[in-house]
Structures are given as structure tokens and as C-alpha cells.
Amino acid sequence: MISKSFKKSLWIFHVNSGSCNGCDIEIVAALTPRYDVERFGIKLVGSPRHADVMALTGPITSDMEDKVKRVYEQMPDPKVVLVVGSCGISGGVFHESYHLAGPVNKVLPDATCVYVPGCPPRPEAIIDGVVKAWKFLESAGGGE
Amino acid sequence: MTGELFFKVVMGTIGMAIFAILLGLSFKGIDRKIAAHMQSRVGPPLRQPFWDVGKLLIKDSVVPKNAVSWLFNFAPVICLASSITLLLYIPIAGYGPLLQGHGDLILILYLLTIPALSMVAGGFASGSPYATVGAQREMVTMMSYEFPLAVAAISIAWKMSDAFKGDVFTLSFISSHPIWNNVGLLGIIGLLFLLLAVVIILPAELSKIPFDVAEAETEIAGGLLVEYSGRNLALFYLADGVKTFALSSLVVAIFFPYNISQFFALGSIPAFIIDFLFFLLKVSLVMLFAVTLVRVGVARLRITQVVSTYWIAVTLMALLGLVLLMWDSQILTIRWW
Numbered sequence A: 001m002i003s004k005s006f007k008k009s010l011w012i013f014h015v016n017s018g019s020c021n022g023c024d025i026e027i028v029a030a031l032t033p034r035y036d037v038e039r040f041g042i043k044l045v046g047s048p049r050h051a052d053v054m055a056l057t058g059p060i061t062s063d064m065e066d067k068v069k070r071v072y073e074q075m076p077d078p079k080v081v082l083v084v085g086s087c088g089i090s091g092g093v094f095h096e097s098y099h100l101a102g103p104v105n106k107v108l109p110d111a112t113c114v115y116v117p118g119c120p121p122r123p124e125a126i127i128d129g130v131v132k133a134w135k136f137l138e139s140a141g142g143g144e
Numbered sequence B: 001m002t003g004e005l006f007f008k009v010v011m012g013t014i015g016m017a018i019f020a021i022l023l024g025l026s027f028k029g030i031d032r033k034i035a036a037h038m039q040s041r042v043g044p045p046l047r048q049p050f051w052d053v054g055k056l057l058i059k060d061s062v063v064p065k066n067a068v069s070w071l072f073n074f075a076p077v078i079c080l081a082s083s084i085t086l087l088l089y090i091p092i093a094g095y096g097p098l099l100q101g102h103g104d105l106i107l108i109l110y111l112l113t114i115p116a117l118s119m120v121a122g123g124f125a126s127g128s129p130y131a132t133v134g135a136q137r138e139m140v141t142m143m144s145y146e147f148p149l150a151v152a153a154i155s156i157a158w159k160m161s162d163a164f165k166g167d168v169f170t171l172s173f174i175s176s177h178p179i180w181n182n183v184g185l186l187g188i189i190g191l192l193f194l195l196l197a198v199v200i201i202l203p204a205e206l207s208k209i210p211f212d213v214a215e216a217e218t219e220i221a222g223g224l225l226v227e228y229s230g231r232n233l234a235l236f237y238l239a240d241g242v243k244t245f246a247l248s249s250l251v252v253a254i255f256f257p258y259n260i261s262q263f264f265a266l267g268s269i270p271a272f273i274i275d276f277l278f279f280l281l282k283v284s285l286v287m288l289f290a291v292t293l294v295r296v297g298v299a300r301l302r303i304t305q306v307v308s309t310y311w312i313a314v315t316l317m318a319l320l321g322l323v324l325l326m327w328d329s330q331i332l333t334i335r336w337w
């Protein structure tokens, strides 16, 4: 029952690592009355210490590299990274740009990542990504 | 005798703790559901707070490197424990409080500050600049609402001592002699002012919008709670629920101590059930008006605005209530003489 509570209650900390703001707006759209993720117990929190999921938008610029790492380390276990947008997967439209440290799997090589492709992805896709994140958290939480 | 009392207090406290946590979390669920409906969302299920606590309990509890770790871990426990202690002094559903005869309204005024103080201590102990800012803001907020709250409590106790002989400062006395029945027209207006003042103070006591400057997620990343995670955060979360329930039932005990069971011819057990349900209804109405509606309806104030609201507007309101209550008894006395 306890590991099931991840499924019902997932707190998200949003990190913008140099995105174009398109993905961020879609994350906000998922919180609006139309999609209302709170009905699944998904909540945006203000501190990485409270979070289970880091919603990472953008391709990780070299400026943001150590900040993203630090935020990831500040989150308590078990945790998952939700990479929102094509930027975090491959660099997207910023592919091969001179100031990229990313994509995400280069900066956080041992993090569990859930990828949501799209430029920007639709809110439904983001919610679907969160559902996938549950599965990881559930197995991580149940194993302890 | 002392052994028996000791046993009663220990068992009662454990029972009350379970009861308070269950009710506190349920009220949190109701609050979130209503808030969601007001924003035309579906909202989380009523059981959501229980899931949240369950999840927090299996998370890691991180203690930051530059935190004072014993204080950091101790503060959440004190916060929850003092919120539950508060409830031991408050009459529930027309029945006397568990620690009846061991403390009065003044003690409750002091107990009310302990959860907030322990949050301040935890904030300072976590060694994060955000938490420090949050702790300072919480202290400033406390200083600003403490005075009008004291004025409101004292006016009511004074009015009771004017009208009755006996232990007028104890809550069980106040709640068994509804104050509205003992005042004239002026007094009723005065009481309405006091009620309004107390209802405006509730969100600040509970760190809710518009007075949640100490926990502002968007400006200072959760403020006091920024470094808390896992079990410690769950304790604060529970304490918040318990505190909400305790304060709402305090308002009910002072201002709305009526029961409905005397209107039905019932045996003692159905009467208790009816009174208890009615009590829960009253508490949730208080919570709805003092917390939920306000929380959804307005935005967060700045810290300076919080201080001036309490020191000017709310204090004036409470003092006006006090003066009206005084006039009320004087005019009544003149007429009777």
C-alpha cells in the first residue's frame, strides 16, 4: 500500500535549463483547469527537497550544467527525472550549438530518466510521461 | 488517584493524537477539493493528504550539511506534539476538554505560539538562506497577529467575568455559556467585530494565503520548510492539518458552542453522534470561510502589508469590539439600576 502512494501523490520540481519557454508553458497548461493534474495528486512544489520528480525542460546550457546537477543531488531518493521536450533528448533545435553541455544523458548519466518527446509536447503527453515515472518510483520505493 | 489521572491523560492523548491526525488530514482533503471546485477543476480525491503523507514517509529524509541536525530533526516533532497538546485543552462537540481544569484561555494563547516557534527554530536550524528569511518572516507575522488575538480573547473573557461568577477564563465554561446569549445589541455588534478579527487571524496562524509570507513557494521556495524532506516534512504536514482542526474548533468553542441534540428526543449515544456530526459541520464551515474561501479568493500580501493589516486594521477591529462590549454592559447596568 505504501509504495502505491507514489502513484497517488507525485510532487514535481520544475527546472528550466535554458529552454525556449515553450515546454514550460505546456507544463503550466497541464496544471490549468482543463487538464488539472492535481486530480491525480500531482503537485508543483517550490523546493527540490520536497520533490519526487524533476521536470527538466531545455537542452542544458553550459551555464546550467552544475545547477542541474546540484538540484538533482538535492532531491531525496527515490527520484526520477522527467525530460520534457526534444531539447533534453537530443538538443532539439539547439542541436550542436556551441554552448550546450547537454543533452540530459550526458549531464546526468546515472539518473533514471523518462523522456517526453515533442517540441513542445502536448500536456497529455506530459501527463503520460508522469504516469511512466510512477512505475520507476514504485519499483524503487517498493524495493527499499 | 494520580495514577488514574496519569493513565487517563496518556490514553486520552494517544486517542486524541490519532483522532486529530485523521480529522486534520480529512479536513485538508476537503479544503483542497473545495478550492479545486472553486477554480473549476476536478481536484484531488479526498484521500489525497493520506497518500501524500504515506509517500513522504517512504522518502529519504535529508539533513543538510550545514544544518544543526538535532534541532532540525527535533522541530517537526515539537510542532506536531504541541498542535496535539493544543487540542487537549479545547472542548470537542460540547464535551469538556481532556485536560479540563488544568488550563484556561490564557494558556491556549501561549500554546498557540509553540507550533509557530518550533517552525521558526527548524527554519533557523536548516542553515539555508531561504529558510532563514522564512523564519524571520514568520516571527514578524507572529508579532503582528498576537496583539489583536490577545485583545479578542481577553474581551470575551472579560465579558464572561462581568456576566457570571466562576471559572470564566476556562474554555469549558465559555463554551457551556454561549456568549451571544448574554449581550445586548451593542454587544452583538462588538462580538461580530471580534469574530471577524479572529477569522482574519486564522490564516496567519496557519500560514495560509494571503498571510503565508513565511512559506511563499514562489518567492522563497517554501521558506521555513525549504530544506525539509521525507519524514520531517510529513510531520510538518500532519501538524498543519492538526493545527487547522484545532484552531477551527477553538473558534467553534468560543463563538459557536451550540448543540442541536436537545431539539431531538434521543438517547445519549445518538445524541452524542448528532452533536459530534454537527460539531464537524461547524468546524468545516469555519475552515471554509476562514481558510479555503480566502485562500482561493486573494493573492499573497507582502510582509509589510501583513504587518500593517494586523497592527492597524485588525487591531482597531478588535479594540472596537472590546469597547462595544464594555458599553454594552454599562448601558445594561444603567438601565437596570
Ligand code: SF4
Residues within 6 Å of the ligand: A019, A020, A021, A022, A023, A057, A058, A059, A084, A085, A086, A087, A088, A092, A093, A118, A119, A120, A121
Ligand atoms: S523542446 Fe522545443 S518547445 Fe521545448 S524547450 Fe526545446 S525548443 Fe522549446
